[in-house]
Amino acid sequence: MEKKRAIFLDKDGTLVDSSMYPNPPGSKLLHNDIINGLRYAQEKGFELFIVSNQSWISKGKLTQEEVIETFESVIAQLKTHDIKITDYLFCPHKNDDYCHCKKPRPGMILELAKKHDIDLANSFIVGDFDEDIEAGKNAGVKTILTLTNTQTHYTNKPDFIIKNLNEIWRVL
Ligand SMILES: [Mg+2]
Ligand SMILES: [Zn+2]
Numbered sequence: 001m002e003k004k005r006a007i008f009l010d011k012d013g014t015l016v017d018s019s020m021y022p023n024p025p026g027s028k029l030l031h032n033d034i035i036n037g038l039r040y041a042q043e044k045g046f047e048l049f050i051v052s053n054q055s056w057i058s059k060g061k062l063t064q065e066e067v068i069e070t071f072e073s074v075i076a077q078l079k080t081h082d083i084k085i086t087d088y089l090f091c092p093h094k095n096d097d098y099c100h101c102k103k104p105r106p107g108m109i110l111e112l113a114k115k116h117d118i119d120l121a122n123s124f125i126v127g128d129f130d131e132d133i134e135a136g137k138n139a140g141v142k143t144i145l146t147l148t149n150t151q152t153h154y155t156n157k158p159d160f161i162i163k164n165l166n167e168i169w170r171v172l
Helices: 031-043 064-079 107-116 130-139 165-170
Strands: 006-009 047-053 085-091 124-127 142-146 160-162
Touching (some): 006 107, 047 107, 124 130, 130 142, 160 165
Parallel strands (some): 006 047, 124 142
16 A cells, blocks of 8 residues: 655644743634645645644643643644644653654654654655754655744755745645
């Protein structure tokens, strides 16, 4: 059977308004910026995943339960728009935990790809931060930067730059 293509989505600042860090349960989707784009990607046959750094957990700002609740809320909101998130992972660690999963490390992408039989070379990461782009490069997927935050200095050149997820039709 042919391997599946996937889009690995960053959560905070890409799917969800990140102006209220740390994003608590009930965080607002960037509705007008994402729904059409995600639908388009899904119709093109891409499986959708979320990969998110949540060092708030190891820093004591959010509990694991609160983070899971936020993910479930995001997934439920997307589902009301017929958008299906196949699976997600988050990294609870901070830098000096030296885990394999915290972006820019590729651990979360590689784990999901293995579990769901994903063709990495024909898949994408979408994120609003340098670390997302670097994680994508480290995992061997194509990289898309969204201009949905205020970070202006990038050390990793993304393959594509889009204003927000709704512009993903330009890339896929
Ligand atoms: Mg982000
Ligand atoms: Zn980690």
